[in-house]
Amino acid sequence: MIEVSELTKRYGDRTAVEGISFRAARGQIVGFLGPNGAGKTTTMRILTGFLPPSSGTASVAGFDVVTQADEVRRRIGYLPENPPLYPEMTVSAYLAFVARLKGVARGELRGACERALERTGLADVRGRLLRHLSKGYRQRVGLAQAIVHDPEVLILDEPTIGLDPRQIIEIRALVRELRGDRTVILSTHILPEVAQTCDKVVIINEGRIVCEDDLAHLTATAPLEEIFMRLLAADAREREAGLTRSAAAEVDAPGAGGGL
Secondary structure, eight states: OEEEEEEEEEETTEEEEEEEEEEEOTTOEEEEEOOTTSSHHHHHHHHTTSSOOSEEEEEETTEETTTTHHHHHHHEEEEOSSOOOOTTSBHHHHHHHHHHHTTOOGGGHHHHHHHHHHHTTOGGGTTSBGGGSOHHHHHHHHHHHHHTTOOSEEEEESTTTTOOHHHHHHHHHHHHHHOTTOEEEEEESOHHHHHHHOSEEEEEETTEEEEEEEHHHHTSSSOHHHHHHHHHHHHHHHHHHHHHHHHHHHHHSTTTTOOO
C-alpha cells in the first residue's frame, strides 16, 4: 500500500531524511517512531504531497507522490500535529467544508459527514463552535476531517500530543477502530503509543531508518523501550565509527598532511 525507497530530503546543507526505505501493507497500523527532530514529520509531509523529496521515490496505492500527487491525495487522510481548524465554524459546517474540498460528491456529502461524526464520537457536539471544544474534541475533529472522504490510507502525525491521559486512551482506541481495510501510519516519539496501537514499527533516528520489524517479533525478548534505546545507542556508535573512518581516510589520502 505504501512503498518508500531511498527517500532523501535536504534543506540547503542540512539533510532531514537520508536514503530511507520502508513498506506498509494494507490494513496495518505502522508506528513511525523516533526522537524529536529525527525526520518523522518531513517524511509524513513527503508522503502526503506537501513536500517534494530531494531524491528517491514514494508511492501510495501504486501512485507516485510526486508525479501523481492528486491521485495520492484522494487516497490519503492526513492529521497533522496541529489540525487546521477554523474556530468560528461549527463542527458540522467544518466537516462539510473539508468534504467539499476533498471532492466528496454533493449527493454523498451529508452521509459522509454523518459517518465521520459517528465514527469519531462527535455527533453530540456537531452544532458547537470549534473554539468551544476541548483539546481532545478538537483532535477528534482533526481525525474526522481525515476520514470524511473514506481514504485508503491514514497518516497521523503525533495524534495524542498535548492530551490528558483519558483523552490519550480515547484517541488510541479510536485509531485502532479506524483501521479496518485502511493502512495507518502513526508518527510519534511516544513509545507507549506504538506499543499499544501498532502492528509494525519503523524506527528513524537523525534521518535514517535504524529498524523495520513487526512489533510482536521486535519485542519478543525485551520491552519496546529497551529495544528502542539499544538501537539508538548502536546507531550512535555506528555513526561515530563512520566519522572516525572518514577522518582516518582523509589523513591517509595521498598528499594529506602537507609534510615537507
